[in-house]
Amino acid sequence: MRNTILLFLFFIIITQIISQDIRSLLLTKWNNIQYQCTNYGCSSSTTVLALNLRACVIACLVNTNCRTLTFDQSNNQCELFVDIPSQYGNLITQANIITMTAIDDRQLSAPMTTSTTTSTYSPTTTTLLSTTSSSSSTTTTTTTTMFTCISSLTGATMLLNLTNSPSQSGYIQYSYNYIAVTTSTRLTLSFRMDLDNWSLDTLSVKRIGTSTELLTNGDFDSGTMSGWLSCNPNNATNFGFVQYNLIYSQSGYYFWKDASTGAVDYLYQYFSSVVGVNYTISFYLRGDGGLPNSANVYIGF
Numbered sequence: 001m002r003n004t005i006l007l008f009l010f011f012i013i014i015t016q017i018i019s020q021d022i023r024s025l026l027l028t029k030w031n032n033i034q035y036q037c038t039n040y041g042c043s044s045s046t047t048v049l050a051l052n053l054r055a056c057v058i059a060c061l062v063n064t065n066c067r068t069l070t071f072d073q074s075n076n077q078c079e080l081f082v083d084i085p086s087q088y089g090n091l092i093t094q095a096n097i098i099t100m101t102a103i104d105d106r107q108l109s110a111p112m113t114t115s116t117t118t119s120t121y122s123p124t125t126t127t128l129l130s131t132t133s134s135s136s137s138t139t140t141t142t143t144t145t146m147f148t149c150i151s152s153l154t155g156a157t158m159l160l161n162l163t164n165s166p167s168q169s170g171y172i173q174y175s176y177n178y179i180a181v182t183t184s185t186r187l188t189l190s191f192r193m194d195l196d197n198w199s200l201d202t203l204s205v206k207r208i209g210t211s212t213e214l215l216t217n218g219d220f221d222s223g224t225m226s227g228w229l230s231c232n233p234n235n236a237t238n239f240g241f242v243q244y245n246l247i248y249s250q251s252g253y254y255f256w257k258d259a260s261t262g263a264v265d266y267l268y269q270y271f272s273s274v275v276g277v278n279y280t281i282s283f284y285l286r287g288d289g290g291l292p293n294s295a296n297v298y299i300g301f
């Protein structure tokens with residue numbers, strides 16, 4: 001069942017106004033496995049930054065030579081390879097690395113050898129990607145539902161990027177200015193801390209020069225998720241929730257406690273905005289320093 005869901009998860013169609021060639025990639029996914037090209041015959045790889053695995057997959061899809069990718073969840077590095085592991089190199093165990101490799105590429109004339117028959121590892125899922133390509137401009141349509149919660153992060157601005165942050169004795173306030181590019185702006189936060197937890201409280205969005213709070217329940221002091229949406233696309237344990245604790249809250253009685261373990265979870269809210277207008281975004285964050293950990297804040301649409 002899970003594989004079935006994941007099969008559709010990555011089913012991404014990039015359609016174009018004028019269709020010429022169709023490129024399809026059938027990818028096998030390996031969690032905590034890194035592809036290393038060890039043979040002198042390897043082609044050089046391309047490294048790009050991707051906000052998430054899906055963005056990395058799309059980068060591979062639109063690169064007509066890409067047949068293998070590795071995505072490092074700890075630093076968002078997406079490495080694209082021309083080769084596949086069964087040709088050159090090998091697969092090694094490496095935490096936080098996802099490797100996806102083509103087991104079918106209909107544009108290639110040479111017969112392909114599937115990685116599943118040449119490796120001792122068991123792939124976790126199979127991904128089907130297809131694209132039509134031409135020289136015209138592209139639009140992207142995603143048919144997935146599970147990744148809806150993070151799909152808009154592609155192209156979003158990263159306000160904060162903390163990795164393995166040390167223990168803090170108290171809250172730190174972060175504040176940013178952002179010029180809206182759409183009438184509904186989305187503020188997204190993602191957290192991971194495998195031991196201990198992040199504490200988040202007193203989020204605020206205000207149009208510069210005004211005092212009107214644009215977030216709903218930014219201090220969590222309704223004691224509920226009111227105004228907020230969350231998702232846990234990687235089925236992490238200990239994902240975030242609204243916690244009652246007078247001592248550990250920054251304001252009132254409640255705060256967001258997040259100890260997402262093994263992968264990040266997401267918390268987000270949309271607010272009304274006017275294109276071209278400047279907004280101040282602020283929040284209080286406190287990390288207990290458990291490792292590994294990450295905290296990321298994105299603003300987009």
Ligand SMILES: [Ca+2]
Pocket residue numbers: 201202219220221249250251252253254255
């Ligand atoms: Ca609070």
